[in-house]
Amino acid sequence: MTRDKYQARLLRNEEYPLWDTLVRKSPQGSIFSNSEYLQILADATNNRLQMVGCFEDNTLIGGCSLFVRKKRLRGTHAVSNGPDTPFCGFISQKADPGRVRKSEMEYTECINALCDYIENQNYSLISVTNSPELMDIRPFLRRGWRGAVAYTYYIDLLYADIDSFSTSVKKSILAAQKKNLVYEASKDAKSHCGILTEVFQHSHALPPFNETVIKRFLNFFHSNNSGDMRIIKDSSGNILASYIWLWDNNRAYAWSGGALPSTEFQDGGANKLMFYSFLEELKEKGLPEVNIMHGNTPRLTSFATGFNPRLVPYYIVERNSFYIRCLKGLQHYLNR
Structure with a gap:
């Protein structure tokens, strides 16, 4: 098997349906790798979307999506993820578990062809955060790339019920259920952004997306039946929590949301009831698991672990130019 058998190049716009078909079939594919999702994200972050495909005999068998942007004094950066998009990166066709040697050789050749193309673009920095399903x-x-590990949390829906949660989470949910809170669907992007703005203000930050972008994402999710928004209101109609959840053919994802501070729910009961209520909905959809994120942010892990999830690693691969390595070395020296 030779590398010449595999050809990597940029995909044309008319080839994006081929990409989306591969995404649906690939173990690493997710809603975050969908071409329309990626284009919305590229527009929102003022980046140029590049989809690199690997072909074998004119058949698309793998690829990598990148957001490309010129950085002042730092050259051109190519990264795979963005706001509220924890991973996408490299994808490949499903391997044959009965032919490990052949599958590993094909996977390696596909990755090498993609890396050859990406490296030849002379980006000053390449950083790709891959799906948890890309383990190798x-x-x-x-090739000299560097690897790093990040973490997320999965909840197995088959075993997720209120009795499986921690004692404090269970207590908070049961108390919130007695408060006559209303859990319902919503399409109000403005109120969702209002909640996010208040939540992010506590960290002296801005939410990742404005109302226009959230509307565009919601239109995409609704048109493809790949996501929806839920809110929790009190008896006076005040919104206490708002979340947008996504799903694909593999699992669901806690994508965007937050809860307002409340003197009545200082234990976060409204937020916990939101999570529990949507987990019950996802069970009815027949999805096997939920990726609830929060694995890399210490202040959020205590909330996530209360739902008794399992910790799942995923991998970041990077390649920096000599110039970027020198800049980072200088910055480290100056910060000592």
Whole structure:
């Protein structure tokens, strides 16, 4: 098997349906790798979307999506993720579990072809955060790329019920249920952004997306039946929490949301009831699991672990130019 058998190049716009078909079939594919999702994100972050595909005999068998942007004094950066998009990165066709040697060789050749193309673009920095389902980063390490690990939390819906949660979470949910709170669907992007703005203000930050972008995402999710928004209101009609959840053919994702501070729910009961209520909805959809994120932010892990999830690693691969390595070295020296 030779590398010449695999050809990597940029995909044309008319080839994006081929990409989306591969995303649906690939173990690493998710809603975050959908071409329309990626284009909305690229527009919102003022980046240029590049979809690199690997072909074998004119068949698309793998690829990598990148957001490309010129950085002043730092060259051109190519990264795979963005706001509220924890991973996407490299995807490949499903391997044959009965032919491990052949599958690993094909996977390695596909990754090498993609890396050859990406490296030849002379980006000053390449950073790709991959799906948790991409477990083999050896081809990148052999090429001199660096690897790092991040974490997320999965909840197995088959075993997720209120009795499986921590004692404090269970107590908060039961108390919130007695307060006559209203859990319902919503399409109000403005109120969702209002909640996010208040939540982010506590960290002296701005929410990742404005109302226009949230509306565009919601239109995409609704048109593809891949996401929806839920809110929790009190008896006076005040919105206490708002969340947008996504799903694909593999699992669901806690995508965007937050809860307002409340003297009545100082234990976060409204927020916990929101999570529990949507988990029950997702069970009815027949989805096997939920990726609830929060694995890399210490202030959020205590909330996530109360739902008794399992910790799942995922991998970041990076390649920096000599110039960027020198800049980082200088910055580290100056910060000592």
